[in-house]
Amino acid sequence: MTQFSNYSRRKFLVAATATTATSILLKGCTGNPPDSTTDAASSPAAGATSTVAPGQEPEVTTVKLGYLPIVEAGALIIAKEKGFFAKYGMTDVSIDKQASWGAARDNVKLGASGGGIDGGQWQMPMPYLITEGIITDNVKVPMFVLCQLNTQGNGIAIANKHKGKGIGLKLQDKASFFKQLKSSGTPFKAAYTFPKANQDFWIRYWLAAGGVDPDADVELLTVPTAQTVADMKRGAMDAFSTGDPWPYRIVSDGSGFLAALTSEIWKSHPEEYLALRQDWVKQNPKATKAILKGVMEAQQWCDDFNNRKEMASILAKREYFALSEEILLAPLMGKYNMGDSDNRVVDDKSLAVLYWKDSKGSVSYPYKSHDLWFLTESVRWGFLPKDTLSNAKALIDQVNREDLWREAAQEAGIAAADIPTSTSRGVEEFFDGIKFDPENPKAYLDSLKIKKV
Numbered sequence: 358m359t360q361f362s363n364y365s366r367r368k369f370l371v372a373a374t375a376t377t378a379t380s381i382l383l384k385g386c387t388g389n390p391p392d393s394t395t396d397a398a399s400s401p402a403a404g405a406t407s408t409v410a411p412g413q414e415p416e417v418t419t420v421k422l423g424y425l426p427i428v429e430a431g432a433l434i435i436a437k438e439k440g441f442f443a444k445y446g447m448t449d450v451s452i453d454k455q456a457s458w459g460a461a462r463d464n465v466k467l468g469a470s471g472g473g474i475d476g477g478q479w480q481m482p483m484p485y486l487i488t489e490g491i492i493t494d495n496v497k498v499p500m501f502v503l504c505q506l507n508t509q510g511n512g513i514a515i516a517n518k519h520k521g522k523g524i525g526l527k528l529q530d531k532a533s534f535f536k537q538l539k540s541s542g543t544p545f546k547a548a549y550t551f552p553k554a555n556q557d558f559w560i561r562y563w564l565a566a567g568g569v570d571p572d573a574d575v576e577l578l579t580v581p582t583a584q585t586v587a588d589m590k591r592g593a594m595d596a597f598s599t600g601d602p603w604p605y606r607i608v609s610d611g612s613g614f615l616a617a618l619t620s621e622i623w624k625s626h627p628e629e630y631l632a633l634r635q636d637w638v639k640q641n642p643k644a645t646k647a648i649l650k651g652v653m654e655a656q657q658w659c660d661d662f663n664n665r666k667e668m669a670s671i672l673a674k675r676e677y678f679a680l681s682e683e684i685l686l687a688p689l690m691g692k693y694n695m696g697d698s699d700n701r702v703v704d705d706k707s708l709a710v711l712y713w714k715d716s717k718g719s720v721s722y723p724y725k726s727h728d729l730w731f732l733t734e735s736v737r738w739g740f741l742p743k744d745t746l747s748n749a750k751a752l753i754d755q756v757n758r759e760d761l762w763r764e765a766a767q768e769a770g771i772a773a774a775d776i777p778t779s780t781s782r783g784v785e786e787f788f789d790g791i792k793f794d795p796e797n798p799k800a801y802l803d804s805l806k807i808k809k810v
């Protein structure tokens with residue numbers, strides 16, 4: 358599959374693959390869908406013309422990528438389903454649903470050769486924690502961060518029993534409410550699906566900005582994804598920080614309301630990333646760039662709101678999210694019925710999950726300044742030692758491969774205007790007016806009233 362050296366031969370081959378895809382797809386409809394869609398041929402080629410240029414043919418055509426059923430995985434699933442991976446020669450990409458973040462971590466530690474995965478979708482700074490062996494029982498599994506998968510598309514859901522108590526984006530005078538619950542022995546329980554990563558950070562940032570100390574005034578806990586909706590319903594937790602469509606689903610189910618969207622806490626914030634094991638990338642540098650090109654093209658496709666209905670129908674499938682298309686479509690279109698006592702409705706595409714471009718520019722490009730924020734926030738809450746910041750630059754240079762992103766973007770013919778010229782996105786501003794200057798993370802830490810460091 359890798360030796361066509363002229364355009365017409367490549368074109369012929371893609372046409373042949375597309376025909377095979379149709380027949381296997383039909384067969385797939387009659388059987389039980391497998392847990393992972395490993396057969397390459399289930400990717401309809403979407404009329405894509407192969408653009409595998411001479412010298413860019415991938416070393417392998419297969420890779421195993423893990424994902425969690427939240428909108429963050431959108432571009433990975435679309436790259437497979439719409440044939441964008443295949444277009445760049447990655448004809449056998451396996452997109453494997455992970456039971457939990459912990460399972461994804463365990464599987465990447467095994468690697469595909471050990472029955473696990475080569476990489477996939479991650480919250481931050483998981484690739485760093487895995488690289489350093491911090492969440493892998495001190496076994497260092499070096500990872501490379503390759504691109505950002507999305508921004509926004511996450512939210513903080515609150516149980517219905519707290520409706521009408523003024524719990525919204527800005528908590529201000531509500532700190533006493535949380536402290537009182539704590540002192541009366543029924544602490545406010547806020548959950549996420551994996552500790553010390555995005556969802557933990559978003560709920561901590563939101564609480565602390567409102568004068569609530571997440572370590573002293575509430576109880577934070579990890580709840581497995583499968584349990585979250587049921588736990589919210591039976592009142593076992595008061596809040597849940599997670600990715601779409603789960604917050605929306607909680608509102609639809611009538612078990613809770615949305616206090617805030619993460620896009621309201623930090624517009625165009627960094628969210629989840631594609632990262633692979635370093636050993637895989639080093640063995641397969643061209644295949645790595647082929648994966649990146651496929652993801653980039655999928656991200657552009659996903660960002661066209663005219664495609665979002667089709668995207669919802671693909672993600673809703675039994676082998677992916679196994680949800681109703683309607684629950685997915687509303688948040689994908691930036692429509693959030695917040696379900697609070699004010700009946701607040703958000704209808705704003707700029708606050709929805711975005712995959713390619715946002716108000717700040719590139720979504721896909723992995724800014725090193727964002728990795729630094731995640732490491733700084735880890736120091737803020739005592740998840741990582743303070744000296745992490747003095748070594749952060751070297752660590753980020755070791756893990757973040759924005760150089761591969763640039764090469765892949767150039768090879769894919771991405772317009773120069775869409776390729777950032779700096780590894781820093783510059784000063785970031787949060788909803789409470791706090792600023793993070795990547796040139797001075799210590800000033801950011803100093804400016805925060807509530808912190809553990």
Ligand code: CA
Nearest residue numbers: 429511555600
């Ligand atoms: Ca997320």
